[in-house]
Amino acid sequence: MKKALSLVIFIIFSIILASVENKVKADICHEGLGNCNQCDERCKAKHGPTAQGDCNNIYQICTCNYDCGPPPPAPPRRQCSGGTGLCDTKCGNPCCNLSCARKYPGGSGFCDNSLGHTLLCQCQYPC
Template sequence: MVDLKLVNAGSVYTEGAGLCGNDCNARCKSRHPGGDGSCNYAIKPPMCTCNYPCGPTPVPPIIRKCNGGQGVCSAACRDNCCNQKCAKAYKQGIGFCTDIGNNSLCNCQYVC
């Protein structure tokens, strides 16, 4: 289970946005216009971090408590494709491919 936390650091909020994938920045921008997402490889497993400007009433982070899947990732369907599948299949779902040995699976996190 990925722990998503919101931290206020002056005029910028930082929020965990799930496991790293090729779409950290896109995931951040879709949730927080003007945000900047990046992958933090210093921690294991690598996590996506979203930094975005503070507003007068910050929106609380979406807490995704459940995990699901959408099959196998392939060269034709990587993180962005997996993310789209999860968004269609689950309530506020986000997706990312996870490589395990020679296999790559589309994992989803969603609100349940």
């Protein structure tokens, strides 16, 4: 009886362990990337360094295999600076901000008085 009970406990433990192990393993996703030119490089660029590009030599089609899950974070965007001229003394920062947004996509601005009495509209925008 003790041997049978031990065997049942062992089987239950094995089933639990196997189900937990399957949850830990990441699923593999596949995406077609067209022709085979630089297949592995394009796959890694799109889905991260652990992705693997595989070229089907018969059909010349690139398949990208990668861990399913959130994509790798995008590289930070650089910020560039520009300007739109003098600030309107009556409107100030709101007008400067609007002017920067019109001139530079995603831009924002502020009035800068670091040159003494002259207010210049300084802009920052992604580039």
